[in-house]
Amino acid sequence: MTETLPLLLRAARGESVSRPPVWMMRQAGRYMKVYRELRDNHPSFRERSENPDLSYEISMQPFREFKPDGVILFSDILTPLPGMGIDFDIVESKGPLINEPIRTAEQINKLNTLEPKESLPFVGEVLGRLRESVGNQAAVLGFVGAPWTLAAYVVEGKSSKNYSVIKAMAFREPNLLHNLLEHFADSIAKYLVYQINSGAQVVQMFDSWAGQLSPIDYDIFAAPYQKRVVDLVKQAHPDTPIILYISGSAGVIERMASTGVDIVSLDWTVDMSEGCSRLPAGIGIQGNVDPGLLFGSPEIIRNRIIDTVLKAKGRKHILNLGHGILPGTPEENARVFFEAGKNVNELISKL
Numbered sequence: 001m002t003e004t005l006p007l008l009l010r011a012a013r014g015e016s017v018s019r020p021p022v023w024m025m026r027q028a029g030r031y032m033k034v035y036r037e038l039r040d041n042h043p044s045f046r047e048r049s050e051n052p053d054l055s056y057e058i059s060m061q062p063f064r065e066f067k068p069d070g071v072i073l074f075s076d077i078l079t080p081l082p083g084m085g086i087d088f089d090i091v092e093s094k095g096p097l098i099n100e101p102i103r104t105a106e107q108i109n110k111l112n113t114l115e116p117k118e119s120l121p122f123v124g125e126v127l128g129r130l131r132e133s134v135g136n137q138a139a140v141l142g143f144v145g146a147p148w149t150l151a152a153y154v155v156e157g158k159s160s161k162n163y164s165v166i167k168a169m170a171f172r173e174p175n176l177l178h179n180l181l182e183h184f185a186d187s188i189a190k191y192l193v194y195q196i197n198s199g200a201q202v203v204q205m206f207d208s209w210a211g212q213l214s215p216i217d218y219d220i221f222a223a224p225y226q227k228r229v230v231d232l233v234k235q236a237h238p239d240t241p242i243i244l245y246i247s248g249s250a251g252v253i254e255r256m257a258s259t260g261v262d263i264v265s266l267d268w269t270v271d272m273s274e275g276c277s278r279l280p281a282g283i284g285i286q287g288n289v290d291p292g293l294l295f296g297s298p299e300i301i302r303n304r305i306i307d308t309v310l311k312a313k314g315r316k317h318i319l320n321l322g323h324g325i326l327p328g329t330p331e332e333n334a335r336v337f338f339e340a341g342k343n344v345n346e347l348i349s350k351l
């Protein structure tokens, strides 16, 4: 007898399911006490994400605590950069720092094509171990940063407010930027294929900062490279669902669907019904719940989940936040979110 595949995987493939699966972006991290304790003993982010025992352990922390329908690899979108010859660090309260920002043709020409098996063996190991541990109780999620967002970090050298350095490159030396984006697209596609080969069942591409582009520029610098990644991954793994997330995406929702992804992940600045009405019927929907809501009362959280689920009804839907859970979020409110998500049918029947 074949065991039932994980709910999240079945939902993401478009099968009809009894309720929307639920997971959270950044569901492992600083809002959890067990994570903060582990971090005290292992203060380096690179160590926490590149030592397979630690990365596995952190990935499992929210699963043990809340039993979400998805378990995401604990890693970062910047993790593949050293394998391309770009060193980075993540510094508490400063965020990501690139030691030598990439700004010249010479630097771009010198980048290595990513060989994930060689430079990221720990990722393959952790994904395999996660699959073994969670079985069919949850789907294992892999992820990458999309070319534009990775380029924003390596060109700016750090988190940016106004993206002036990369925009100067886009609007003065576009060919230089296109070379960098192309390099990232091919390497990131290889990396996703490696993650899927290693055990990831659903994958998410974060183009977190593509919402910083005007739609006219999104069509030039973000969409073609998202599509290139999707095309290359679909060639190797046509049945693995791909989710695309962008922060500040309200102006480009239709464009997100045109990249060939299976599921569009919304932030919270657009109403769920309007978001759905702007997407073709076959495209799934994820996200949309304001992470700030988890600072509110359990009643507010439950009511918003009900509202979100009802508005997405009739469409492939994965319940999630509109961006990562915020540091300082009370853990009991994360629990309310997961519990309400799993009991949403009962909550709705009581209305």
Ligand code: CP3
Pocket: 024, 025, 026, 027, 028, 029, 030, 039, 045, 072, 073, 074, 075, 076, 077, 078, 090, 093, 094, 095, 096, 143, 159, 206, 208, 247, 323, 324
């Ligand atoms: O979702 C998960 O639980 C998996 C883990 C995960 C992390 N980063 C761990 C992390 C994921 C999916 C990411 C993706 C990521 N990283 C994105 C895309 C998602 C998004 O938020 O838009 C981006 C833009 C990054 C780059 C990055 N990494 C930033 C901006 C920061 C600092 C942010 C902050 O809040 O300080 C990081 C560090 C980072 N990556 C942390 C975690 C848990 C926080 C630092 C820490 O825990 O020590």
